[in-house]
Amino acid sequence: MPVGVTVSSVENVNVTSGVGVTINTVTGGAGFSGLTALKTTGVGAANVTAAATTSVNVITSEHAATAVAVNGGQNVSVVATGTTTGTIAVGGTTAPVGTVTVAETISGAGNLTGGAIDIKGGTVVSSTTTATNSDLFGTTVTQGTVNIVGTTTTTAATVKQSATVAATGLTNVTETALVQWQNFVSPGSQTVGGVTVTSTGPAAAADVAAVAAGGTVTGLTRTSVPTPLWTVGTASSTGQTKFTSTTANSNVTDIVVGVTVTDPATAPTAVITPGTSSAAETAIVTWRAFTQAGTQTAGGFTVTSTGPATAAQVASVAGGGTVTGLTRTVPGTALWTVSTATGSTNTFTSVSATSNVDDIVLSAAFPTNVDPAAATLVQGQAQTAGDAGVTAGDVNITDVNAASTTAAGTITTATLENFGAATVNSGALTTLNLAGTGTSVNAGTLGALTTAANTALAVNLNGVTTSGAVTIDNDIVTLNIAGNTAASKVASLVAGGAKTLNVSGSSAVEVTAATVGVLEAINVTNTAGATFGSALATGVTFTGGAGADTITLTTGFKKAITMGGGNDTVNYGGAAATGGSVVAGDGNDTIVMSGGDAATASGTIAFNNTFSGFEVLKLSALAGNTINLAGINGVNSVSAGGATGAGVINGYTSGGTLTLTANANGGSYAANILNAALSGSDVFNINLSKSTLLAAGTVTVADVETINISAADAASKGSAAAINTLTLAATAAKTINVSGNNGLNLTNSNTAVTKFDASGVIANGTADTTANLAVTFTSANTTAAAAVSITGGAGDDVLTGNDAIDTIVGGAGADKLAGGAGNDVISGDAGNDAITGNAGRDVLTGGAGVDSFRYGLKAENVSATAANVDQITDFVAGTDKITFVVTGNAGAGAILDGITFASGANLGTNAVVLGTAISSATTVNSIEDVYVAMGVSLAALTGSNGGGTATVAQVINFANGAAAGSYLVINDADIGFQGLDDLVINITGITGTLASSDFSFI
Structure with a gap:
C-alpha cells in the first residue's frame, strides 16, 4: 500500500x-484502523506484524527452509x-496476547x-x-x-510431536570371499580374483596366502591384474585370506x-632301431625323474610313483627291479621285452623278430599338483527398504519469572507428547502431563523463589515411556502420579524432596x-x-x-507394608527389623x-511373624536348597527359575x-506333599512355562497318585510351540495328564502308571x-494283567506301551504308536x-489318514501258537500300507526265516508277490483252528525269494466259525504255511482289494 495511506x-x-x-499492519507506511x-x-516465508487487538492466522505451504x-x-x-529445516518464531520482538x-x-x-519453533x-x-x-533406507x-x-x-504450554520411530534398513553388504589357498608340491600357479601366486617348487598354503596378501617368500611371486576387482586382506596361519570387492x-x-601346473616331468624318450627281415626292432628308452606322484609308460609297461624318484630308479623298476614308492604294471599282451636297467635306460x-613294427609308444601322466583355491562367499547386497526414522525434538518451557527470587511464576500446566530432552521451569507449575515416547524431562528447577509457591505436583502419565529420567x-x-489412558513406564524418577508419593489412576x-532419598x-x-x-x-511405608x-x-x-488387593509381588530383600511387617x-x-x-x-518362625498372606513363592533359582513351605506362609505354589543343585521343597x-x-x-x-503316604488320592501340578524350549530336568514327587503337567507358553499366546523335556520320578503315580500348547518329551520310569492322557495338548496359534x-x-508298567491307557494330543506323538494290556490312541497328528508284549x-x-x-494279539486301527502298519522282529510278530496274530480293523487298499521294518533287522532277528531283505539305499529291490485270495469252508x-486250517490249505504255498525280491503273500478267507474272516499270510523261504515261521x-475291515503295492519296506 502507498505510504501514508490509512x-x-x-x-x-x-x-x-x-x-x-x-x-x-501497525507501522511501515500503512495504517489499519x-x-x-x-x-x-502464502508460499514459503512469512513475516507478519499486527496490533494486540488483531487476531492473526498465518498459513504457509512449501515452508521448506x-x-x-x-x-x-x-x-x-x-x-x-x-x-524441512524452516523456522517459526512467534513473539520474537513483540509478544502476542491471547492464545x-x-x-x-x-x-x-x-x-x-x-x-x-520459538514462542x-x-x-x-x-x-x-x-x-x-x-x-x-535407515535415515532419520x-x-x-x-x-x-x-x-x-x-x-499453560503444550508441545506435541510425532512419535519416535527407529530407523531400520538392511545393512549394506560388500561382497567378500574367504579364500583357502592350497599347498604346492611342484611348480605352478594359483589365481584368485586377479591375484596370481606362482611357485617354482613345493610351497605351503600359509606361505602362498602370505604372498597373496603382499608378503615375500623365497620361490613364490605375486602378480595382479592392472585394475583389481578385489582387495586382499591379511593372511592367516592356516593359509586363508579375505578378498573384498572394490x-x-x-x-x-x-x-x-x-590353477595351472608346470608338468613335473615329461614323457620318456627313445632311440629306435627299426626292425628288418632278419632283426627285431629295438628302442633304447630313457626315463625321466619324478618330482611328484605320477606315471611314465613305454611300450605298455607303466611305472607308477607315489612321490619323487630318480630316472635310474624308474629304469630299475621298469626292468623288473624293486624300489620303494615305485611299482611296475605289465600289459596283458606284451609287444616288447624289457632289459634290465643301464643307468636311466632300458x-x-x-616280440616280432623279423619285421619293422610300429614305433614304441611313450607317455606320462601326473595328477594336478594343487587343487583350486576354495572360496567361501558372502554375497554383496545393496541396502533395501526398511523403516523411515523419525525422532522427537527437544523441548524447553520457561516461565517469565523462572529466574526471579520474588516474583511468582504463571505457567501452571505443561503438557508433553513425544519429546526428546525436555526442560520445564516454572515456580507455579502444579500439573505436568506426559504422553507418548520421550527421552527425559527435567523439572528439577521449578523457579527460583526463595520460598517455593508449590510443594505438590501432579504428574499425569498418559501412556508414556521414557528412556531417561523424569x-x-x-x-x-x-508427588501425585496418575496413570491413565494406557500403561506407562518411566525409566528413572528423581524426586529428591518428595516425602509422599501417591499413585492413582x-x-x-x-x-x-x-x-x-527422603521418601x-x-x-x-x-x-x-x-x-x-x-x-x-x-x-518407607507402602x-x-x-x-x-x-x-x-x-x-x-x-x-x-500393606499390599492391598490384586495379584501383588514383593521382592524379598531380607528379614524385617523391629516395626517392619508385610501384609500381602x-x-x-x-x-x-x-x-x-x-x-x-x-x-x-520369624518370616511368618512379619510376612503374611502370600500364596506363591517365586525362586530365582535353587542351588541344593531345602525349603519348608510351612515357614513361607504355607504357600502351595512355587515357581523356580532353574536349579543348579538338588533342590528340595517340603510342605506342599x-x-x-x-x-x-x-x-x-x-x-x-x-x-514333597505333607502326609502324602497316608492318602491315596493326592494331586500335584507341574507347569513348564517358557516361551522357548524348556529343559526342565528331573522332578521327583513321592507318594502322589495324579500328576498334571502343563507345557504352555509363558504368555497366553506366545511364540511357536517347542518340545520341552522333563524326567518325572513319581513311583506312586497312577495317572499323568499333559496339557498346554507345547510338546513334551517325558522320560518316564514310573511303573504304576495306568493312565497317560495328553489330549489337552493343542495349538494356540x-x-x-x-x-x-x-x-x-x-x-x-510291566504288570502283564494291568490295563494301561495312553492317549496323545494334537501333535506328532510317539507313544509306546510295555508288557501290560495297553490301549493307545494317537489323536491328531502323524503319530508313531507301538504296543508292548501285551x-x-x-x-x-x-x-x-x-x-x-x-508282541501279543493286538487290535490295530489306523483311523483317518494314510496309515502304516509295521512289522519288524520275528520274535514280536511270529509265533507257532498264534500268540502274535494282530488284527487290522480298517485297512484302506491303495492308501494304507503294511510295512516291513527291515533296516537293522537282519540275521536271527529278521522277521522271516531264510530271507535277507535289502536295506538302506536298496530298499526298492524288495517286493511282495500277492496271490489270488483263497476261500475256505473249514x-x-x-485262532488255533485257523493255524491248523492254513497248514492244510496253504501246504503248497510258494516260498519267498531269499533275496527279498519276491516275498510271497497270500490272503485266505474263512467263511465259517467264530474266528471266520480274512487272514493275510506272509510266507518265509520255505514252501507251505508254518506257524513257527x-x-x-x-484283516477284519478292508476297503478295496489288497494288492502288492499295499506293501512297503523301510
Whole structure:
C-alpha cells in the first residue's frame, strides 16, 4: 500500500500470495484502523506484524527452509506445511496476547533436522509438529527444538510431536570371499580374483596366502591384474585370506579361482632301431625323474610313483627291479621285452623278430599338483527398504519469572507428547502431563523463589515411556502420579524432596528406578497396579491398591507394608527389623526370594511373624536348597527359575504346583506333599512355562497318585510351540495328564502308571506345528494283567506301551504308536500314523489318514501258537500300507526265516508277490483252528525269494466259525504255511482289494 495511506472501518483483511508474505499492519507506511482479524495465505516465508487487538492466522505451504515470523497480535495461529529445516518464531520482538497455536508439518526425505519453533508470550500456548520421512533406507528426520517462554499472562504450554520411530534398513553388504589357498608340491600357479601366486617348487598354503596378501617368500611371486576387482586382506596361519570387492554394497560376479601346473616331468624318450627281415626292432628308452606322484609308460609297461624318484630308479623298476614308492604294471599282451636297467635306460625289444613294427609308444601322466583355491562367499547386497526414522525434538518451557527470587511464576500446566530432552521451569507449575515416547524431562528447577509457591505436583502419565529420567524439583514434597489412558513406564524418577508419593489412576504405572532419598510413604490407589524397580528404603511405608503392585524391600525394613488387593509381588530383600511387617492382602500374591533366602527364612518362625498372606513363592533359582513351605506362609505354589543343585521343597499339600521357567542346568527338584503316604488320592501340578524350549530336568514327587503337567507358553499366546523335556520320578503315580500348547518329551520310569492322557495338548496359534506339539511317552508298567491307557494330543506323538494290556490312541497328528508284549488295542485316530503292535494279539486301527502298519522282529510278530496274530480293523487298499521294518533287522532277528531283505539305499529291490485270495469252508472257532486250517490249505504255498525280491503273500478267507474272516499270510523261504515261521495278520475291515503295492519296506 502507498505510504501514508490509512485504512479504517475494515475489520477483516485476507492476504493471499503465490510467494512469501510480509505485512505490518501497525507501522511501515500503512495504517489499519479498527482491524480485528488478519489472515495470510502464502508460499514459503512469512513475516507478519499486527496490533494486540488483531487476531492473526498465518498459513504457509512449501515452508521448506524458509522462516516464519509473527510479532504482536492476539490469538495467533500459524499453520506451516511442507517444512524441512524452516523456522517459526512467534513473539520474537513483540509478544502476542491471547492464545498461541502453532501447527507444523515436516515432510522429510532422508536425514534432516527441522528448524526451531520459538514462542514467546500468549496465554495458552500449543505447538504441534507432525513429521514424516519418505526415505525408507535407515535415515532419520529429527523434529526441531521447541522453545516456549511465557509472559505474565501465560498459564499453560503444550508441545506435541510425532512419535519416535527407529530407523531400520538392511545393512549394506560388500561382497567378500574367504579364500583357502592350497599347498604346492611342484611348480605352478594359483589365481584368485586377479591375484596370481606362482611357485617354482613345493610351497605351503600359509606361505602362498602370505604372498597373496603382499608378503615375500623365497620361490613364490605375486602378480595382479592392472585394475583389481578385489582387495586382499591379511593372511592367516592356516593359509586363508579375505578378498573384498572394490564395488561396495552390490552383489557382484562371484570371485574366480583357478590353477595351472608346470608338468613335473615329461614323457620318456627313445632311440629306435627299426626292425628288418632278419632283426627285431629295438628302442633304447630313457626315463625321466619324478618330482611328484605320477606315471611314465613305454611300450605298455607303466611305472607308477607315489612321490619323487630318480630316472635310474624308474629304469630299475621298469626292468623288473624293486624300489620303494615305485611299482611296475605289465600289459596283458606284451609287444616288447624289457632289459634290465643301464643307468636311466632300458632296451625294449619287439616280440616280432623279423619285421619293422610300429614305433614304441611313450607317455606320462601326473595328477594336478594343487587343487583350486576354495572360496567361501558372502554375497554383496545393496541396502533395501526398511523403516523411515523419525525422532522427537527437544523441548524447553520457561516461565517469565523462572529466574526471579520474588516474583511468582504463571505457567501452571505443561503438557508433553513425544519429546526428546525436555526442560520445564516454572515456580507455579502444579500439573505436568506426559504422553507418548520421550527421552527425559527435567523439572528439577521449578523457579527460583526463595520460598517455593508449590510443594505438590501432579504428574499425569498418559501412556508414556521414557528412556531417561523424569526429574522433579526438591521443593516438591508431595508427588501425585496418575496413570491413565494406557500403561506407562518411566525409566528413572528423581524426586529428591518428595516425602509422599501417591499413585492413582486406572492404567498401570512402572518406575524402573527411583532416587527418592527422603521418601517416607508410597500410597497406591491405582486400579491397574504400580511397579517400583528400586528397593524401598527401610523407613518407607507402602500402601497398595486394587491392582497388581510390585515392590522390592530392603533388609532390615522397619515400616508397615500393606499390599492391598490384586495379584501383588514383593521382592524379598531380607528379614524385617523391629516395626517392619508385610501384609500381602487379597489376591494371589507372590513373594520372590533366592533359594538360599527361602531356605533360611523357612527354617524359623520369624518370616511368618512379619510376612503374611502370600500364596506363591517365586525362586530365582535353587542351588541344593531345602525349603519348608510351612515357614513361607504355607504357600502351595512355587515357581523356580532353574536349579543348579538338588533342590528340595517340603510342605506342599495335595493340589500344589511347581512352575519351572528356566532350564534346570544340571539341577533337580524334589516336591514333597505333607502326609502324602497316608492318602491315596493326592494331586500335584507341574507347569513348564517358557516361551522357548524348556529343559526342565528331573522332578521327583513321592507318594502322589495324579500328576498334571502343563507345557504352555509363558504368555497366553506366545511364540511357536517347542518340545520341552522333563524326567518325572513319581513311583506312586497312577495317572499323568499333559496339557498346554507345547510338546513334551517325558522320560518316564514310573511303573504304576495306568493312565497317560495328553489330549489337552493343542495349538494356540498358527505357528504351533504338529511336529513341535509332539508328546513322547513310553509306559514303564510291566504288570502283564494291568490295563494301561495312553492317549496323545494334537501333535506328532510317539507313544509306546510295555508288557501290560495297553490301549493307545494317537489323536491328531502323524503319530508313531507301538504296543508292548501285551494284547494291545492301538488306534491312530486322525493323521498319517505309523502303528506297531509288537508282541501279543493286538487290535490295530489306523483311523483317518494314510496309515502304516509295521512289522519288524520275528520274535514280536511270529509265533507257532498264534500268540502274535494282530488284527487290522480298517485297512484302506491303495492308501494304507503294511510295512516291513527291515533296516537293522537282519540275521536271527529278521522277521522271516531264510530271507535277507535289502536295506538302506536298496530298499526298492524288495517286493511282495500277492496271490489270488483263497476261500475256505473249514469251520474255525479260534485262532488255533485257523493255524491248523492254513497248514492244510496253504501246504503248497510258494516260498519267498531269499533275496527279498519276491516275498510271497497270500490272503485266505474263512467263511465259517467264530474266528471266520480274512487272514493275510506272509510266507518265509520255505514252501507251505508254518506257524513257527510265517507272519499272519487278521484283516477284519478292508476297503478295496489288497494288492502288492499295499506293501512297503523301510
